Amino acid sequence: MAAAEDVLETEVLVIGCGIAGATAALRLAEAGRAVTVVTRGAQPEEANTNYAQGGIIYRGEGDCPERLAGDVLRAGAGHSLPAAVHILANEGPPLVKDFLAERLGVAFDTGPDGRWSLALEGGHSLPRIVHVADATGRAVMAALAPALRAERRVTLLAGHTAVDLLTPSHHARNRQAVYAPQSCVGAYLLEQATGRVRRCLARHTLLATGLLRCVVGGLACMRLVARRPVARMLLAF
Numbered sequence: 001m002a003a004a005e006d007v008l009e010t011e012v013l014v015i016g017c018g019i020a021g022a023t024a025a026l027r028l029a030e031a032g033r034a035v036t037v038v039t040r041g042a043q044p045e046e047a048n049t050n051y052a053q054g055g056i057i058y059r060g061e062g063d064c065p066e067r068l069a070g071d072v073l074r075a076g077a078g079h080s081l082p083a084a085v086h087i088l089a090n091e092g093p094p095l096v097k098d099f100l101a102e103r104l105g106v107a108f109d110t111g112p113d114g115r116w117s118l119a120l121e122g123g124h125s126l127p128r129i130v131h132v133a134d135a136t137g138r139a140v141m142a143a144l145a146p147a148l149r150a151e152r153r154v155t156l157l158a159g160h161t162a163v164d165l166l167t168p169s170h171h172a173r174n175r176q177a178v179y180a181p182q183s184c185v186g187a188y189l190l191e192q193a194t195g196r197v198r199r200c201l202a203r204h205t206l207l208a209t210g211l212l213r214c215v216v217g218g219l220a221c222m223r224l225v226a227r228r229p230v231a232r233m234l235l236a237f
């Protein structure tokens with residue numbers, strides 16, 4: 001039997017602490033959830049997000065969600081899931097303003113008129129990319145990480161690698177259980193410093209370990225997740 005200290009319990013387990021995981025964790029905590037965030041990085045800031053340079057999709061002059069969705073679908077050449085693209089196009093730009101700029105204080109570059117400076121990037125039919133010089137991701141993580149550390153409902157576990165999900169149907173003695181509906185009740189976490197593996201039991205598990213094609217996509221997906229708190233297993237990419 002596992003020692004008591006080898007079992008952690010949390011309401012929501014978020015695996016990954018880039019823009020997707022950190023945003024989800026903060027928004028869930030602010031909605032009253034107890035959240036544990038796990039990252040294999042030695043520090044929460046250590047994620048691909050930290051290295052993102054060019055910027056984040058916002059809203060151009062005369063822009064609209066339909067135009068953004070059209071650009072993304074065209075650039076995706078048939079690989080994009082239209083429903084996800086429409087969520088991104090409708091909910092992403094407001095989140096850049098409300099969450100990143102106003103809630104976290106990310107100071108996007110402005111032009112001489114004081115408005116955000118919008119860049120034109122490949123695949124976009126008009127300038128709509130906001131940026132912080134050429135280190136946008138670093139500015140985002142520099143705002144997200146302290147906000148996470150300051151949130152009392154968030155427990156941060158850096159230097160921990162999720163090595164497997166706890167999916168009862170795959171661990172049951174009853175072999176027929178693999179045909180039952182899938183559920184996830186947490187994950188096995190490897191504490192890198194000690195080599196110890198702990199179980200983290202969670203009512204909800206959210207995977208935010210990367211694979212996003214663009215930063216704003218993470219924000220849009222997180223909003224979707226936050227609206228569906230009853231889901232047993234949440235995917236954030």
Ligand SMILES: Cc1cc2nc3c(=O)[nH]c(=O)nc-3n(C[C@H](O)[C@H](O)[C@H](O)COP(=O)(O)OP(=O)(O)OC[C@H]3O[C@@H](n4cnc5c(N)ncnc54)[C@H](O)[C@@H]3O)c2cc1C
Pocket residue numbers: 015016017018019020021038039040041046047048049050051052053054055056057137160161162163208209210211212213214215216218
């Ligand atoms: C050099 C560079 C430039 C980029 N420029 C841009 C840009 O200009 N605009 C743009 O939109 N996008 C850009 N991107 C892409 C962008 O950075 C990513 O799409 C985005 O940051 C992904 O965010 P995320 O939160 O999904 O994942 P990540 O930031 O990759 O975070 C993943 C998290 O999961 C953790 N993790 C992974 N596996 C495990 C595990 N098994 N156990 C525990 N933790 C785990 C990691 O430690 C990390 O905390 C760039 C990427 C790079 C590398």
